[in-house]
Amino acid sequence: xxxxxxxxxxxxxxxxxxxxxxxxxxxxxxxxxxxxxxxxxxxxxxxxxxxxxxxxxxxxxxxxxxxxxxxxxxxxxxxxxxxxxxxxxxxxxxxxxxxxxxxxxxxxxxxxxxxxxxxxxxxxxxxxxxxxxxxxxxxxxxxxxxxxxxxxxxxxxxxxxxxxxxxxxxxxxxxxxxxxxxxxxxxxxxxxxxxxxxxxxxxxxxxxxxxxxxxxxxxxxxxxxxxxxxxxxxxxxxxxxxxxxxxxxxxxxxxxxxxxxxxxxxxxxxxxxxxxxxxxxxxxxxxxxxxxxxxxxxxxxxxxxxxxxxxxxxxxxxxxxxxxxxxxxxxxxxxxxxxxxxxxxxxxxxxxxxxxxxxxxxxxxxxx
Amino acid sequence: xxxxxxxxxxxxxxxxxxxxxxxxxxxxxxxxxxxxxxxxxxxxxxxxxxxxxxxxxxxxxxxxxxxxxxxxxxxxxxxxxxxxxxxxxxxxxxxxxxxxxxxxxxxxxxxxxxxxxxxxxxxxxxxxxxxxxxxxxxxxxxxxxxxxxxxxxxxxxxxxxxxxxxxxxxxxxxxxxxxxxxxxxxxxxxxxxxxxxxxxxxxxxxxxxxxxxxxxxxxxxxxxxxxxxxxxxxxxxxxxxxxxxxxxxxxxxxxxxxxxxxxxxxxxxxxxxxxxxxxxxxxxxxxxxxxxxxxxxxxxxxxxxxxxxxxxxxxxxxxxxxxxxxxxxxxxxxxxxxxxxxxxxxxxxxxxxxxxxxxxxxxxxxxxxx
Numbered sequence: 001x002x003x004x005x006x007x008x009x010x011x012x013x014x015x016x017x018x019x020x021x022x023x024x025x026x027x028x029x030x031x032x033x034x035x036x037x038x039x040x041x042x043x044x045x046x047x048x049x050x051x052x053x054x055x056x057x058x059x060x061x062x063x064x065x066x067x068x069x070x071x072x073x074x075x076x077x078x079x080x081x082x083x084x085x086x087x088x089x090x091x092x093x094x095x096x097x098x099x100x101x102x103x104x105x106x107x108x109x110x111x112x113x114x115x116x117x118x119x120x121x122x123x124x125x126x127x128x129x130x131x132x133x134x135x136x137x138x139x140x141x142x143x144x145x146x147x148x149x150x151x152x153x154x155x156x157x158x159x160x161x162x163x164x165x166x167x168x169x170x171x172x173x174x175x176x177x178x179x180x181x182x183x184x185x186x187x188x189x190x191x192x193x194x195x196x197x198x199x200x201x202x203x204x205x206x207x208x209x210x211x212x213x214x215x216x217x218x219x220x221x222x223x224x225x226x227x228x229x230x231x232x233x234x235x236x237x238x239x240x241x242x243x244x245x246x247x248x249x250x251x252x253x254x255x256x257x258x259x260x261x262x263x264x265x266x267x268x269x270x271x272x273x274x275x276x277x278x279x280x281x282x283x284x285x286x287x288x289x290x291x292x293x294x295x296x297x298x299x300x301x302x303x304x305x306x307x308x309x310x311x312x313x314x315x316x317x318x319x320x321x322x323x324x325x326x327x328x329x330x331x332x333x334x335x336x337x338x339x340x341x342x343x344x345x346x347x348x349x350x351x352x353x354x355x356x357x358x359x360x361x362x363x364x365x366x367x368x
Numbered sequence: 369x370x371x372x373x374x375x376x377x378x379x380x381x382x383x384x385x386x387x388x389x390x391x392x393x394x395x396x397x398x399x400x401x402x403x404x405x406x407x408x409x410x411x412x413x414x415x416x417x418x419x420x421x422x423x424x425x426x427x428x429x430x431x432x433x434x435x436x437x438x439x440x441x442x443x444x445x446x447x448x449x450x451x452x453x454x455x456x457x458x459x460x461x462x463x464x465x466x467x468x469x470x471x472x473x474x475x476x477x478x479x480x481x482x483x484x485x486x487x488x489x490x491x492x493x494x495x496x497x498x499x500x501x502x503x504x505x506x507x508x509x510x511x512x513x514x515x516x517x518x519x520x521x522x523x524x525x526x527x528x529x530x531x532x533x534x535x536x537x538x539x540x541x542x543x544x545x546x547x548x549x550x551x552x553x554x555x556x557x558x559x560x561x562x563x564x565x566x567x568x569x570x571x572x573x574x575x576x577x578x579x580x581x582x583x584x585x586x587x588x589x590x591x592x593x594x595x596x597x598x599x600x601x602x603x604x605x606x607x608x609x610x611x612x613x614x615x616x617x618x619x620x621x622x623x624x625x626x627x628x629x630x631x632x633x634x635x636x637x638x639x640x641x642x643x644x645x646x647x648x649x650x651x652x653x654x655x656x657x658x659x660x661x662x663x664x665x666x667x668x669x670x671x672x673x674x675x676x677x678x679x680x681x682x683x684x685x686x687x688x689x690x691x692x693x694x695x696x697x698x699x700x701x702x703x704x705x706x707x708x709x710x711x712x713x714x715x716x717x718x719x720x721x722x723x724x725x726x727x728x729x730x731x732x733x734x735x736x737x738x
């Protein structure tokens with residue numbers, strides 16, 4: 001939606017500068033306070049993930065414990081990809097100087113090579129968040145997630161594509177960099193992708209070898225059970241990650257921006273755009289851990305390189321700043337945000353009913 | 369660990385642990401278990417000197433992955449400093465050549481590299497205790513005595529060192545003596561060391577003992593702060609006639625190493641090691657242009673110092689390691705401009721080139737991805 005022009009409050013350049021200064025102050029304060037507690041936290045999460053992975057792999061030797069094995073392995077993969085992988089690759093722990101937690105070196109349990117993900121996610125998505133035509137996370141090049149993406153009969157399949165993207169999410173993330181939609185449109189050539197293929201294939205081979213050949217083979221007669229269990233764990237991770245991530249930018253009330261609005265933008269406008277372009281999910285601390293604290297998507301987008309465990313503690317301040325500037329702070333329970341995303345996916349499958357009218361504030365920002 | 373370590377190092381184990389390394393699992397059980405990485409635990413600490421820059425010798429029990437070291441080699445040492453920040457620096461091994469998995473010693477002088485809180489050498493020299501965990505590399509460096517350990521050289525040997533540069537040559541001397549060198553082979557050893565004062569002289573007792581024994585090792589320690597004469601070719605020629613044709617290993621501060629190099633006049637018998645990279649190959653007056661750091665958007669007039677020093681002067685904290693061009697931790701993409709290697713003097717103007725910022729100083733305008 002181009003709701004920035006209608007429903008979202010516009011700030012003057014002076015207000016934007018003041019907003020930027022307040023946000024920078026939060027960032028500086030947290031940066032100055034980083035230390036043992038943050039290191040202990042991430043070491044603890046890594047320890048938990050390693051234990052769950054080992055436990056999950058081992059429990060496949062006890063067929064009655066199959067559901068437990070799948071649960072342990074699923075949680076392990078979710079932690080690896082989200083609270084550890086996503087956040088480490090953002091450089092949140094680079095200040096520690098520990099190679100195992102370095103954004104340049106970390107490789108996650110996912111078919112998308114971390115190097116390619118860092119480019120498409122850290123650079124493209126986080127720099128051009130919700131800028132239509134720039135941020136390729138809007139619909140991942142497959143879906144119509146915004147009124148300003150012109151409708152085409154292809155988008156009648158929007159809900160089907162979304163379902164498939166959810167099930168095969170890690171593959172979708174890996175294919176993301178190949179920009180298939182730009183190849184179809186003739187804006188990119190297959191040759192441009194050559195350099196990326198080797199990296200993806202290496203990751204695909206490694207995951208397939210580990211999850212679908214070696215570990216099943218090690219359990220001998222339980223080969224099919226272990227194979228099915230590993231596939232289920234990958235599926236669970238895909239479904240979970242897709243849902244959390246789609247709740248981050250696509251619930252009703254989240255703003256998108258045009259390229260023109262963001263030309264030569266100030267630091268304050270960048271913060272403003274991150275604020276309006278993201279949405280949080282309410283929940284308890286276990287839930288936040290399982291989302292990699294992406295349930296604090298707003299704070300994450302404001303401060304992508306601060307350790308994610310800091311988002312809960314600064315969220316109160318961010319919310320208070322939003323109130324003072326009259327900006328919406330989009331948050332809601334998981335069910336509500338998911339429903340909102342699902343409705344948008346379905347609604348945008350169809351051509352716009354009131355294309356000619358300026359899109360009025362049909363979508364109220366979710367209650368703050 | 370024989371069979372077990374072979375299993376842990378196998379490709380099958382790597383495939384099972386993928387995308388993480390086997391070590392990421394082993395370290396969860398015991399930090400001294402490793403299949404590929406090298407770590408070590410401090411098992412003994414000996415204070416060598418006190419004062420403003422105290423020196424300590426740490427005895428390190430490495431993991432079984434340690435492949436040993438040749439006398440004169442160095443090792444990267446990473447330590448988690450207070451505040452959960454790991455710093456890494458290079459230190460020469462000071463004990464005699466070690467074999468796989470064998471203990472070795474590091475002798476560390478407390479320098480203030482960075483502010484006090486982040487000074488790794490100060491932390492190691494003053495705060496390390498038995499139990500401190502060290503993240504190590506394998507030993508590296510070509511400043512070594514080759515040939516067999518027992519007969520490192522068939523010729524007379526001259527070892528010259530200054531200050532902390534004593535550690536690698538001390539390792540050589542200790543290796544010679546440990547491996548049965550007794551002087552009867554007709555290849556006398558001259559050990560020439562420059563220290564500021566007797567109080568700052570490390571290994572003083574050991575050197576005195578070596579000097580006393582009948583072993584054809586001639587130990588000369590010069591205290592420059594107490595009126596001792598600084599290094600000069602004439603004095604060296606009196607001590608070792610024909611020194612330019614004598615196998616020589618020299619290690620110390622840049623000034624000493626450069627003086628030794630000048631005295632040897634290009635002789636291939638001389639091998640040197642700086643223990644600190646020269647700060648700047650250019651005088652401040654020669655430096656020109658602008659140094660730009662693309663990612664942070666910062667920039668300033670080129671001071672002629674290394675890219676690392678210029679980045680840090682602007683408040684950037686790039687990843688670093690040895691700070692002397694050895695470990696490649698600080699490797700960064702240079703997008704444009706010419707840099708000069710402050711150790712070798714080589715210049716390179718290739719665009720989009722990865723450079724070690726700790727030993728690269730810009731010659732004119734330069735842009736790096738920091």
